[in-house]
Amino acid sequence: xxxxxxxxxxxxxxxxxxxxxxxxxxxxxxxxxxxxxxxxxxxxxxxxxxxxxxxxxxxxxxxxxxxxxxxxxxxxxxxxxxxxxxxxxxxxxxxxxxxxxxxxxxxxxxxxxxxxxxxxxxxxxxxxxxxxxxxxxxxxxxxxxxxxxxxxxxxxxxxxxxxxxxxxxxxxxxxxxxxxxxxxxxxxxxxxxxxxxxxxxxxxxxxxxxxxxxxxxxxxxxxxxxxxxxxxxxxxxxxxxxxxxxxxxxxxxxxxxxxxxxxxxxxxxxxxxxxxxxxxxxxxxxxxxxxxxxxxxxxxxxxxxxxxxxxxx
Amino acid sequence: xxxxxxxxxxxxxxxxxxxxxxxxxxxxxxxxxxxxxxxxxxxxxxxxxxxxxxxxxxxxxxxxxxxxxxxxxxxxxxxxxxxxxxxxxxxxxxxxxxxxxxxxxxxxxxxxxxxxxxxxxxxxxxxxxxxxxxxxxxxxxxxxxxxxxxxxxxxxxxxxxxxxxxxxxxxxxxxxxxxxxxxxxxxxxxxxxxxxxxxxxxxxxxxxxxxxxxxxxxxxxxxxxxxxxxxxxxxxxxxxxxxxxxxxxxxxxxxxxxxxxxxxxxxxxxxxxxxxxxxxxxxxxxxxxxxxxxxxxxxxxxxxxxxxxxxxxxxxxxxxxxxxxxxxxxxxxxxxxxxxxxxxxxxxxxxxxxxxxxxxxxxxxxxxxxxxxxxxxxxxxxxxxxxxxxxxxxxxxxxxxxxxxxxxxxxxxxxxxxxxxxxxxxxxxxxxxxxxxxxxxxxxxxxxxxxxxxxxxxxxxxxxxxxxxxxxxxxxxxxxxxxxxxxxxxxxxxxxxxxxxxxxxxxxxxxxxxxxxxxxxxxxxxxxxxxxx
Numbered sequence: 105x106x107x108x109x110x111x112x113x114x115x116x117x118x119x120x121x122x123x124x125x126x127x128x129x130x131x132x133x134x135x136x137x138x139x140x141x142x143x144x145x146x147x148x149x150x151x152x153x154x155x156x157x158x159x160x161x162x163x164x165x166x167x168x169x170x171x172x173x174x175x176x177x178x179x180x181x182x183x184x185x186x187x188x189x190x191x192x193x194x195x196x197x198x199x200x201x202x203x204x205x206x207x208x209x210x211x212x213x214x215x216x217x218x219x220x221x222x223x224x225x226x227x228x229x230x231x232x233x234x235x236x237x238x239x240x241x242x243x244x245x246x247x248x249x250x251x252x253x254x255x256x257x258x259x260x261x262x263x264x265x266x267x268x269x270x271x272x273x274x275x276x277x278x279x280x281x282x283x284x285x286x287x288x289x290x291x292x293x294x295x296x297x298x299x300x301x302x303x304x305x306x307x308x309x310x311x312x313x314x315x316x317x318x319x320x321x322x323x324x325x326x327x328x329x330x331x332x333x334x335x336x337x338x339x340x341x342x343x344x345x346x347x348x349x350x351x352x353x354x355x356x357x358x359x360x361x362x363x364x365x366x367x368x369x370x371x372x373x374x375x376x377x378x379x380x381x382x383x384x385x386x387x388x389x390x391x392x393x394x395x396x397x398x399x400x401x402x403x404x405x406x407x408x409x410x411x412x413x414x415x416x417x
Numbered sequence: 418x419x420x421x422x423x424x425x426x427x428x429x430x431x432x433x434x435x436x437x438x439x440x441x442x443x444x445x446x447x448x449x450x451x452x453x454x455x456x457x458x459x460x461x462x463x464x465x466x467x468x469x470x471x472x473x474x475x476x477x478x479x480x481x482x483x484x485x486x487x488x489x490x491x492x493x494x495x496x497x498x499x500x501x502x503x504x505x506x507x508x509x510x511x512x513x514x515x516x517x518x519x520x521x522x523x524x525x526x527x528x529x530x531x532x533x534x535x536x537x538x539x540x541x542x543x544x545x546x547x548x549x550x551x552x553x554x555x556x557x558x559x560x561x562x563x564x565x566x567x568x569x570x571x572x573x574x575x576x577x578x579x580x581x582x583x584x585x586x587x588x589x590x591x592x593x594x595x596x597x598x599x600x601x602x603x604x605x606x607x608x609x610x611x612x613x614x615x616x617x618x619x620x621x622x623x624x625x626x627x628x629x630x631x632x633x634x635x636x637x638x639x640x641x642x643x644x645x646x647x648x649x650x651x652x653x654x655x656x657x658x659x660x661x662x663x664x665x666x667x668x669x670x671x672x673x674x675x676x677x678x679x680x681x682x683x684x685x686x687x688x689x690x691x692x693x694x695x696x697x698x699x700x701x702x703x704x705x706x707x708x709x710x711x712x713x714x715x716x717x718x719x720x721x722x723x724x725x726x727x728x729x730x731x732x733x734x735x736x737x738x739x740x741x742x743x744x745x746x747x748x749x750x751x752x753x754x755x756x757x758x759x760x761x762x763x764x765x766x767x768x769x770x771x772x773x774x775x776x777x778x779x780x781x782x783x784x785x786x787x788x789x790x791x792x793x794x795x796x797x798x799x800x801x802x803x804x805x806x807x808x809x810x811x812x813x814x815x816x817x818x819x820x821x822x823x824x825x826x827x828x829x830x831x832x833x834x835x836x837x838x839x840x841x842x843x844x845x846x847x848x849x850x851x852x853x854x855x856x857x858x859x860x861x862x863x864x865x866x867x868x869x870x871x872x873x874x875x876x877x878x879x880x881x882x883x884x885x886x887x888x889x890x891x892x893x894x895x896x897x898x899x900x901x902x903x904x905x906x907x908x909x910x911x912x913x914x915x916x917x918x919x920x921x922x923x924x925x926x927x928x929x930x931x932x933x934x935x936x937x938x939x940x941x942x943x944x945x946x947x948x949x950x
Contacts, residue, residue, distance in 0.1 A: 115819070173810065173813075175810065181617065181740065181741060183685075196740065196803060197803070197806055197807060197810065263847065269828075271823075300584040311641065340686070353797040353802070353823055353824075357820070357821050357822075357823065358802075358806045358821055359806070359807060359809065359810075359813075369799070369802075369803075371665070371681045371799075372665065372684045372685040372686065372799050374665075375686075375689075376685065376686070376689055
């Protein structure tokens with residue numbers, strides 16, 4: 105017989121549970137595809153992030169002939185078609201399109217991951233506090249979460265951008281992170297309500313563990329699994345929101361490169377140079393699909409019984 | 418599947434076809450005498466004295482007439498509701514003789530009193546009129562429009578067929594102002610209506626009368642049969658304006674026959690359109706300028722003319738015009754465009770990054786060191802964004818860092834008004850001549866206190882020159898004075914002129930007789946265009 109506190113969802117994160125989950129994830133085609141896409145995009149984003157002085161990415165320093173801001177002044181009539189020098193041609197400013205496409209991954213992943221990290225942190229803390237203490241703390245925090253869930257994230261982001269009258273990448277992180285935690289908090293709270301009544305929690309309390317220790321060492325680690333799955337979907341949502349805001353001109357500003365901005369720039373020449381619009385769209389779609397597949401695989405492998413309510417905002 | 422199921426499926430399919438196909442079929446083509454005109458959006462107003470934007474003016478010019486009008490395709494003036502006029506030798510008094518039998522769309526005959534009423538209304542405070550600056554040269558206009566006087570001695574009607582306009586000083590372009598919307602003649606019984614029904618159903622004496630308006634969908638005008646001009650054979654009887662905001666959608670509508678006329682080719686498609694629709698494309702120039710202005714309140718710009726000059730020489734204007742604007746516009750060599758008194762033909766400021774870098778160093782900012790990050794303020798459209806990125810990139814080549822502040826038009830205008838003394842900002846700006854005179858162009862933008870002087874440029878020497886130019890009756894002298902003003906502005910690098918606008922329109926070849934107005938697409942006299950059956 106399995107002891108009660110070794111059963112259920114939470115145990116999968118402990119001991120051999122993690123490796124078992126990763127093996128299970130890799131066995132599922134969707135999960136494997138998700139991992140491959142996300143890893144590729146993450147590596148690409150890391151390579152595409154500029155550093156040093158002059159500020160250039162590793163991608164530009166080692167592999168590409170053209171940086172994303174470099175202009176080929178020999179081109180008379182941009183946007184040019186693909187050729188030996190520019191495999192995907194140039195944009196209207198005579199910049200190598202392949203280089204810009206690859207570097208677009210950096211902003212998308214940065215915004216997606218950083219904002220979701222913030223949302224995950226806030227969501228876990230809020231959910232744990234609400235589920236652990238219950239009472240008025242629970243009511244207050246969950247009503248706040250209800251309000252955020254009732255409002256579409258892109259609209260909230262637009263409102264925040266209008267209020268702060270700036271369009272920096274930091275603001276995007278902050279806005280998406282501060283407003284995207286509600287779903288995670290709800291999931292975490294539900295888990296905490298169960299875990300707080302488990303035997304090991306009771307035992308820890310009986311041994312004199314403080315509230316903070318109980319939350320940090322027993323409740324949160326066991327409640328985190330569904331939140332991680334939700335966070336993977338959240339990353340996809342953030343990437344889409346960033347692209348959507350950039351498409352509307354409200355996202356990051358040039359010279360930062362965003363796929364959403366590239367789509368809108370290519371839109372006007374869609375019939376003449378369709379790849380200028382379609383390829384950033386495809387890259388965006390692939391990245392989002394990667395995170396959604398990863399979330400799907402994680403959900404199935406970590407907690408096959410869970411029926412998670414997720415959303416892409 | 419049983420025969421009964423198949424029978425039911427057949428009935429369903431037949432119903433879908435019967436109902437759906439006629440619903441999906443394109444609407445029958447409009448009658449040949451109808452022009453379907455793509456308008457970007459609803460007019461903000463249909464009151465001629467409030468209007469100042471192209472979206473409104475297109476209707477206002479068709480619904481209303483004035484004492485005089487522009488000769489199609491030019492900025493010359495010819496008689497309209499006035500059949501003739503005389504000018505006193507001192508250049509101060511215009512006497513107009515009213516044409517007999519001119520009627521408003523409500524059937525009433527136009528009288529000299531209507532002209533007096535209309536000009537007074539254009540200057541009356543509290544009517545939301547934006548035309549006080551247009552008619553400021555009328556005697557007593559300043560006090561009248563400020564509410565300090567109830568009498569307007571500059572406009573009088575000694576008899577029912579005569580109107581006398583007296584000016585404070587000779588102003589050679591006075592008639593061109595009357596040919597525009599500020600000179601519209603409106604019926605007092607309609608415009609005195611406290612419910613302001615004229616805003617939804619305007620009445621004028623122009624060649625087309627208001628028919629209907631479905632906001633965000635369409636607005637229709639039909640030819641006024643009692644207009645004082647005779648409609649040409651095959652003339653356009655009805656104009657249906659369809660509101661289509663997006664220029665790409667509008668172009669597709671044009672190609673598929675949804676509209677007969679569109680006035681905006683999406684960025685990046687001009688060459689293709691010129692290739693594929695050569696008979697449809699009509700191009701011309703517009704009395705206008707696109708430039709980069711400096712926030713002259715800031716000591717950074719005010720005290721560093723060499724910095725301004727460095728920034729000027731660092732921009733590859735030729736690339737902007739040839740590539741980004743696909744050759745539609747003309748590289749500007751100064752402020753005053755061709756076609757206006759004071760225009761200086763000649764070369765544009767040279768694109769010379771090396772010279773720019775040297776000037777930047779001389780200004781005290783070698784390779785941009787010590788220079789704060791500049792902010793380039795613009796509204797966010799594809800074309801303006803491309804130009805902003807171009808300038809950002811060009812300035813980066815000499816070491817100048819620039820942040821782009823892009824927003825919608827309302828926020829853009831708000832940002833211009835919020836400039837402070839420490840705002841290291843430059844801004845893109847467009848100016849279209851309200852009437853064809855350098856006074857409407859230079860004084861408004863660079864004269865101290867000018868309505869378009871958002872950068873607060875101020876030069877006592879320039880102001881003096883502009884004042885002289887405004888009051889000078891001799892056209893040759895005026896030309897010389899405004900040339901000097903233009904030279905002065907360029908020598909001081911008060912702005913970075915980029916280009917003078919061109920204008921492109923697409924019109925189905927079955928329409929003939931189109932003449933583009935140098936003042937803008939709204940000035941096209943559609944009453945003279947004819948349509949083949």
